[in-house]
Amino acid sequence: MASITSAVLLLAGVGVLLATSASSTLDCGPNEHFEACGTCEGTCFQPNIDNCPLHYPYCLDPTCECNPGYVRSDNGTCIPTASCPPPPFDCPEGEVYTKCVSTCKPSCIRPYPIYCPAVLCQPGCTCSSGYERGADGKCIKATTCHDIINREFDLKNALQQTCFSLFEDEVQAKRSLRFHQ
Numbered sequence: 001m002a003s004i005t006s007a008v009l010l011l012a013g014v015g016v017l018l019a020t021s022a023s024s025t026l027d028c029g030p031n032e033h034f035e036a037c038g039t040c041e042g043t044c045f046q047p048n049i050d051n052c053p054l055h056y057p058y059c060l061d062p063t064c065e066c067n068p069g070y071v072r073s074d075n076g077t078c079i080p081t082a083s084c085p086p087p088p089f090d091c092p093e094g095e096v097y098t099k100c101v102s103t104c105k106p107s108c109i110r111p112y113p114i115y116c117p118a119v120l121c122q123p124g125c126t127c128s129s130g131y132e133r134g135a136d137g138k139c140i141k142a143t144t145c146h147d148i149i150n151r152e153f154d155l156k157n158a159l160q161q162t163c164f165s166l167f168e169d170e171v172q173a174k175r176s177l178r179f180h181q
Contacts, residue, residue: 042072
């Protein structure tokens with residue numbers, strides 16, 4: 001037991017020594033600080049990395065990270081989040097820019113996806129509030145979407161009823177034969 005404790009203390013000491021030596025060799029730039037256990041870092045188009053795949057106890061290499069309130073710009077410097085340039089997206093009508101487009105976009109057919117894996121999202125355009133993505137990929141008013149679904153449902157029911165009425169006599173005849181035998 002004593003040898004296990006000694007080994008753990010030795011490894012912990014080596015970790016502290018490595019972190020200390022790494023911090024002395026890394027000169028962080030303006031608005032940066034040293035992190036012995038690097039993580040995913042925010043950018044202008046994705047300032048909050050809530051679903052970083054690297055969670056404790058996993059780390060990236062020791063690194064310099066942006067201070068709170070700052071993000072990594074395209075040129076590699078840390079700038080205030082408020083100084084980020086506007087998004088480079090010109091969204092079509094019925095869509096708005098978002099920093100995190102879901103990989104499981106809602107649509108007329110599936111307004112609430114059953115399962116959507118948590119992955120790093122990308123900036124882009126998504127349907128505005130009150131709009132849903134139609135079969136052609138364009139965002140249409142949700143009320144129009146529901147009208148389309150209701151028409152399709154009514155058409156399906158009408159076809160089923162027509163089918164049943166066309167063959168109703170035949171079905172009744174077969175039923176009566178079955179009961180009379």
